[in-house]
Amino acid sequence: MMVNMKGLVAAGAVVVAASLALSGCSGGASPKEGAGDKAAANTLTVWVDADRGTVLKDAAAAFTKESGVKVKLIQKDFPKIQEEFIAQVPTGKGPDITIGAHDWIGNLVSNGVLKPVELGDTTADFQPVAVTAMTFEGKTYGVPYSIENIALLRNTALAPTAPATYADMVAAGTAAGTEFPFLVPVGPESDPYHLYPFQTSFGAPVFGTNSDGSYNAEDLSIGNAGGEAYAAWLASEGAAGHLSVNITNDIAKEKFNAGASPFFLSGPWNVPDAQKAGIDVAIDPIPTASANPAQPFVGVQGFFVSAKTKNALAANEFLVNYIGSEEVQTALYEVGGRPPALTSAFEAAAADPITAGFGTVGATAVPMPNIPQMGKVWQFWGVTEAAIIAGEGDPAALWQKMTGEIQGAIAK
Amino acid sequence: MPTPRTGRDRTARDNSLVTQLRQSKRAGRIAEAASVGIKILLVKILLLGIVDAISVYALFVLFLKQDWVVFGLVLAVTLIVNWIYFSKNALPAKYLTPGLIFLVIFQIFVVGYSGYIAFTNYGTGHNSTREDAVASLIASAQQRVPDSVAYDITVIEQLGAYSLLVTDPDGRISVGSADAPLREVTDAETDADGVATALPGYTSLKFSDIAANQEVIAALSVPLTDDPNEGVLRTPDGSKAYLYLSDLVYDEAARTMTNTTTNVVYAEDRTVGAFAAEDGTELRPGWKVEVGFDNFARAFGTDSIRGPLINVTLWTFAFAFLSVATTFALGLFLALVFNDLRMRGRNVYRVILILPYAFPAFLSALVWAGLLNPQFGFVNQVLFGGAEIPWLTNEWLAKFSIIFVNLWLGFPYMFLVCTGALQSIPGELQEAATVDGARPWQVFRLIKLPLLLVSVAPLLISSFAFNFNNFNLIYMLTNGGPRDVTAGVNVGATDILISMVYKVAFVGANRDYGLASAFSIIIFLLVAVVSIISFRQTKALEELN
Numbered sequence: 033m034m035v036n037m038k039g040l041v042a043a044g045a046v047v048v049a050a051s052l053a054l055s056g057c058s059g060g061a062s063p064k065e066g067a068g069d070k071a072a073a074n075t076l077t078v079w080v081d082a083d084r085g086t087v088l089k090d091a092a093a094a095f096t097k098e099s100g101v102k103v104k105l106i107q108k109d110f111p112k113i114q115e116e117f118i119a120q121v122p123t124g125k126g127p128d129i130t131i132g133a134h135d136w137i138g139n140l141v142s143n144g145v146l147k148p149v150e151l152g153d154t155t156a157d158f159q160p161v162a163v164t165a166m167t168f169e170g171k172t173y174g175v176p177y178s179i180e181n182i183a184l185l186r187n188t189a190l191a192p193t194a195p196a197t198y199a200d201m202v203a204a205g206t207a208a209g210t211e212f213p214f215l216v217p218v219g220p221e222s223d224p225y226h227l228y229p230f231q232t233s234f235g236a237p238v239f240g241t242n243s244d245g246s247y248n249a250e251d252l253s254i255g256n257a258g259g260e261a262y263a264a265w266l267a268s269e270g271a272a273g274h275l276s277v278n279i280t281n282d283i284a285k286e287k288f289n290a291g292a293s294p295f296f297l298s299g300p301w302n303v304p305d306a307q308k309a310g311i312d313v314a315i316d317p318i319p320t321a322s323a324n325p326a327q328p329f330v331g332v333q334g335f336f337v338s339a340k341t342k343n344a345l346a347a348n349e350f351l352v353n354y355i356g357s358e359e360v361q362t363a364l365y366e367v368g369g370r371p372p373a374l375t376s377a378f379e380a381a382a383a384d385p386i387t388a389g390f391g392t393v394g395a396t397a398v399p400m401p402n403i404p405q406m407g408k409v410w411q412f413w414g415v416t417e418a419a420i421i422a423g424e425g426d427p428a429a430l431w432q433k434m435t436g437e438i439q440g441a442i443a444k
Numbered sequence: 445m446p447t448p449r450t451g452r453d454r455t456a457r458d459n460s461l462v463t464q465l466r467q468s469k470r471a472g473r474i475a476e477a478a479s480v481g482i483k484i485l486l487v488k489i490l491l492l493g494i495v496d497a498i499s500v501y502a503l504f505v506l507f508l509k510q511d512w513v514v515f516g517l518v519l520a521v522t523l524i525v526n527w528i529y530f531s532k533n534a535l536p537a538k539y540l541t542p543g544l545i546f547l548v549i550f551q552i553f554v555v556g557y558s559g560y561i562a563f564t565n566y567g568t569g570h571n572s573t574r575e576d577a578v579a580s581l582i583a584s585a586q587q588r589v590p591d592s593v594a595y596d597i598t599v600i601e602q603l604g605a606y607s608l609l610v611t612d613p614d615g616r617i618s619v620g621s622a623d624a625p626l627r628e629v630t631d632a633e634t635d636a637d638g639v640a641t642a643l644p645g646y647t648s649l650k651f652s653d654i655a656a657n658q659e660v661i662a663a664l665s666v667p668l669t670d671d672p673n674e675g676v677l678r679t680p681d682g683s684k685a686y687l688y689l690s691d692l693v694y695d696e697a698a699r700t701m702t703n704t705t706t707n708v709v710y711a712e713d714r715t716v717g718a719f720a721a722e723d724g725t726e727l728r729p730g731w732k733v734e735v736g737f738d739n740f741a742r743a744f745g746t747d748s749i750r751g752p753l754i755n756v757t758l759w760t761f762a763f764a765f766l767s768v769a770t771t772f773a774l775g776l777f778l779a780l781v782f783n784d785l786r787m788r789g790r791n792v793y794r795v796i797l798i799l800p801y802a803f804p805a806f807l808s809a810l811v812w813a814g815l816l817n818p819q820f821g822f823v824n825q826v827l828f829g830g831a832e833i834p835w836l837t838n839e840w841l842a843k844f845s846i847i848f849v850n851l852w853l854g855f856p857y858m859f860l861v862c863t864g865a866l867q868s869i870p871g872e873l874q875e876a877a878t879v880d881g882a883r884p885w886q887v888f889r890l891i892k893l894p895l896l897l898v899s900v901a902p903l904l905i906s907s908f909a910f911n912f913n914n915f916n917l918i919y920m921l922t923n924g925g926p927r928d929v930t931a932g933v934n935v936g937a938t939d940i941l942i943s944m945v946y947k948v949a950f951v952g953a954n955r956d957y958g959l960a961s962a963f964s965i966i967i968f969l970l971v972a973v974v975s976i977i978s979f980r981q982t983k984a985l986e987e988l989n
Binding site for chain 2: 074098099100101115118119121122139141142143144145147148149150152153169170171220221276277278279280282283339340342343344345346348349352353404407408411412415416419422424425430433434437
């Protein structure tokens with residue numbers, strides 16, 4: 033009797049679960065439509081990552097008090113947001129607003145899931161590089177909140193002064209007598225992101241720019257004469273042992289924190305650990321390896337509005353007047369440590385020398401291209417740099433071959 | 445006077461007592477049985493009640509959404525489930541139904557949907573319907589007129605129709621709606637800054653009212669003048685308005701998009717699911733359409749895929765086969781050794797040997813990638829005295845490393861199943877063979893191995909199928925590399941089919957779900973064929989014994 037009963041209970045439980053799953057698949061997930069229309073229209077759904085969520089809670093409460101529109105914050109894993117957003121917006125079940133990075137814009141727009149945001153006259157309040165980054169084909173698609181870029185981390189105990197050029201840095205690093213004169217993360221498939229400032233110092237950006245600062249996909253300038261010079265430089269630095277495909281991100285960080293090098297090309301994300309390891313870190317501009325300034329890529333984080341939002345006005349209002357306010361931008365800076373995109377908030381944050389250091393480099397840096405064509409560049413770029421550094425062939429020939437392949441992939 | 449109790453009396457009384465006792469026991473049993481029956485019935489009704497309540501809710505939602513196909517399915521399933529659990533006969537179905545429902549949802553539907561996706565162009569730029577694409581194109585085409593001013597506005601309402609009460613920077617006040625261009629008004633009330641806030645005959649909206657009707661208000665575009673080319677005023681937030689011009693005009697009847705600045709006409713192309721100009725340029729986004737066998741044709745027809753396909757397929761088979769062979773050989777050897785009763789501390793060794801199996805495979809793969817770093821890795825630094833052996837960057841060494849790491853990851857599993865299978869072989873067989881004069885090798889080869897294979901062979905086949913699609917290991921250890929940069933394709937020496945599919949279908953931020961689904965069907969066919977042949981062979985093995 034007992035056995036039968038247990039079996040029945042178990043079976044019943046399974047049926048409940050199955051039906052739950054079934055109704056979840058079929059219609060349960062869409063209570064927004066139909067009867068609940070009125071209530072839903074007054075709720076803003078915002079996707080946000082864990083760190084930013086706590087800050088937005090206060091801004092959301094203030095917004096609700098002022099406007100009567102409820103804000104529902106949903107925590108998401110940042111790297112997964114792009115794909116989930118593209119998949120969910122067309123079904124009508126996506127959020128009204130999501131957090132994101134500016135280099136997603138091209139992809140999101142070509143999937144038709146973004147609505148332009150009207151910054152209006154507040155445009156001038158943001159740092160120009162942040163607004164440029166959020167602009168795609170002449171339209172602004174996001175409200176920026178932070179700017180992130182790499183710079184030169186210097187161990188002040190090993191190198192008292194900032195190097196002006198790449199040669200200075202090598203000389204100072206050699207004079208310090210450490211295991212490595214300087215550290216640049218490269219890895220077996222190379223790391224074009226970390227090497228990019230050296231590439232720009234040879235005057236070979238990936239894409240040329242239009243007059244308004246946006247990238248021109250037609251003008252693939254990576255293969256110009258500067259590009260070839262940069263390829264030759266990679267080969268000679270690889271042969272000299274300064275750049276090595278064996279130095280991955282983890283190894284570079286570990287060695288710098290152990291005091292094995294006075295210089296480390298990295299971002300704000302590695303500073304807290306270095307300081308914890310007892311290293312007095314100074315942030316310097318990246319020394320140029322040639323005639324042009326060394327400009328790293330800038331990544332801008334911000335908030336986007338869904339193309340299928342039913343709350344377009346509330347979403348715009350919330351983003352421009354709440355996320356774009358100095359209090360929220362400063363609070364976001366305090367949890368994330370990334371320099372704020374709002375100029376007034378940035379100036380307040382610049383009291384911290386680390387933030388000021390990264391901010392100075394970021395102000396002259398270039399936004400990571402947000403055009404979809406950039407996606408075709410990475411797969412050829414990294415491995416070619418790795419092959420050149422490892423000395424596997426003629427640098428100029430490999431570089432030109434890569435340029436041709438990128439061109440072919442873009443034309444497809 | 446008390447009667448003396450005779451033995452007979454006592455027996456009779458005892459008998460009646462026993463009977464009473466028996467009766468009460470039986471009654472108790474019946475009562476118990478009845479109460480248990482009621483309990484079961486109550487639980488059954490409760491659970492089915494919950495199921496039905498959820499179903500009714502789902503049906504209600506589906507009814508409002510007018511999604512009749514799913515509505516019918518949910519209704520049918522609910523009725524069937526109720527019938528099964530209330531009927532007295534359908535005992536097997538009572539056990540099978542929950543499993544069947546899960547099978548349909550998580551297996552058949554998923555497989556069927558992947559199959560359907562393989563025949564569409566679902567992916568970046570084609571991820572929604574045609575209506576969505578049109579709406580998105582129109583919305584993106586709205587562009588604020590450069591250097592135009594911001595207007596202060598108040599949203600006003602009359603008889604359910606919305607208008608904008610506009611104060612321009614010079615202080616002129618005008619009103620306009622979607623059908624009526626701006627006209628100047630003089631009788632508006634203004635606030636301290638001279639911004640009009642109300643107009644007689646109209647109701648001014650507060651932000652909460654605006655928020656409640658924002659879909660309509662966000663779509664409201666008020667022509668500046670009678671000439672539509674002057675642009676329209678739209679409000680992105682309910683308090684400011686800006687002048688917008690659209691450079692894309694949609695003609696629903698002709699199904700074309702026209703760019704008004706360049707005068708290029710983009711006609712609908714139903715085979716690609718996009719608006720395309722005569723020179724072939726497409727407007728993004730497009731929409732999802734069925735493309736027939738295009739994805740399969742592309743899988744075999746595109747140079748960048750067809751070129752490396754043969755090598756990759758060969759390596760995939762070699763990798764899967766060698767992985768199974770090496771792990772099985774080592775696992776079996778260790779199982780034999782540790783199954784010997786003369787071995788001391790066997791349990792301790794066994795636990796230690798199972799450890800690699802307890803770590804998550806992708807974590808181990810990452811750790812191994814670090815251990816095998818040519819310059820800083822433990823293997824070269826400590827075991828090879830600082831030699832710079834390119835374990836992961838030389839084509840053949842990388843292949844060796846992959847198989848070696850997979851051996852480390854996989855032998856504990858084989859060790860476990862072989863130990864289990866060995867222990868189920870009766871000891872007498874070995875004794876009998878030894879008595880008959882068989883040598884240990886003969887005992888193993890002629891008695892233990894065939895008996896072992898009967899139970900282990902199906903596991904070897906499933907292990908082969910698993911390794912055939914062992915994406916984690918490849919992705920984490922070498923990411924398919926090393927890549928020959930001169931080959932011009934994004935496929936490396938250690939890429940197996942599934943990691944190649946990933947690279948081809950998901951390049952950069954581009955997602956080509958259609959192509960990926962087509963590939964997974966091809967891979968499924970390959971694995972299915974190999975498995976069917978192998979299972980046939982296993983059957984022969986079973987009959988042999």
